[in-house]
Amino acid sequence: GSTFDARVLKDALDHGFNVPPGKFYLVDASYANTPQFIAPYRGTRYHLQEQGRVQQRP
Numbered sequence: 001g002s003t004f005d006a007r008v009l010k011d012a013l014d015h016g017f018n019v020p021p022g023k024f025y026l027v028d029a030s031y032a033n034t035p036q037f038i039a040p041y042r043g044t045r046y047h048l049q050e051q052g053r054v055q056q057r058p
Helices: 002-014
Strands: none
Touching: none
């Protein structure tokens, strides 16, 4: 459940896991949004075809 996921993330953060400055992780909807972790809006369906082509950086 989401409580377990949050505890695992908190434990990782407490033991040295960090997000590089200016970066973020996309997380499952069960996580809370923070400046380092961005979750999708609940109840919104996302489709890759609607997002257009993803450009790879060189």
